[in-house]
Amino acid sequence: MPVHRQPGPTAGATSQLWPSGGRHLWPSGESSEVQSHARGHLVYAANGVLAVHTERGTSIVPANRVAWTPAGFTHQHRAHGDTDMRIVFLAPSLARLVPDRPVVFLASGLVREVLLALTGPRSYDPAVPDYSRPARSRLLRVLVEELSEAPEQPLHLPEPQDDRLRAIARLLHETPADSSTLAELGKAVGAGSRTLSRLFHDELGMTFYEWRTQLRVHHALVLLAEGHDTTRTATACGWANPSSFIAAFTDIIGTTPGRYRSGRVVQDQIVVAQDQEQGSDRP
Structure with missing residues (x-):
């Protein structure tokens, strides 16, 4: 060729x-x-x-x-x-x-x-x-x-179309550590929490808190790739402590932030796949 x-x-x-x-x-x-x-x-x-x-x-x-x-x-x-x-x-x-x-x-x-x-x-x-x-x-x-x-992964963060949701998305992209409730954010964009909850469900297929967690994990992946450590990344992305960040990150990515940052994510994934294959062969 x-x-x-x-x-x-x-x-x-x-x-x-x-x-x-x-x-x-x-x-x-x-x-x-x-x-x-x-x-x-x-x-x-x-x-x-x-x-x-x-x-x-x-x-x-x-x-x-x-x-x-x-x-x-x-x-x-x-x-x-x-x-x-x-x-x-x-x-x-x-x-x-x-x-x-x-x-x-x-x-x-x-x-x-x-x-x-x-x-x-x-x-x-x-x-x-x-x-x-x-x-x-x-x-x-x-x-x-x-x-x-292969299973689809929750690493696609959908883009909202409603102007009020887009305003919230801009705020949280700029400051992912913002822990305001949906009601508090609603006051800033002129909508009630019930309306916003419905919009998140109808437009994006997830709750506000699920969407914000994914947004924070997106930011965490970027910070880890740029060399930041787990503690600093947890704080910058809005988790109250490193342990809660590690739990959320591992649930979505499939490995801990430390192992991901050290470049061991692929090895982890291969081991998991091998374990699953072995398990499927068991009676």
């Missing part, structure tokens, strides 16, 4: 791009232009943390998750921590097997290895033999079949 090297999305990025995917090495804080593609694509952070912004909301992609953006969705990527971003485009015949909306999946050990294989030197280094077309097709099929059975 011929490779056409192109400038990175920003001056600080190093990129390799090819018809079926790409790889961007981004320093922390770099972001892509706002764009859309004719084909849907998967993004994976081999290192660092990615934020994927679409009109539907924001997805945070740590090292054990994969984000899917369907064709035609306007989006922007941003790196938190030095990030190795991998991209795989899906043909329509494969894209129909995954959701028609932005979503985040748990990345099994197999998904991770297939993504790394499809975006590794075989795709961009002329000195390394490329996969044959049938072999690449088989890898893509395995990838999509794995993702079609």
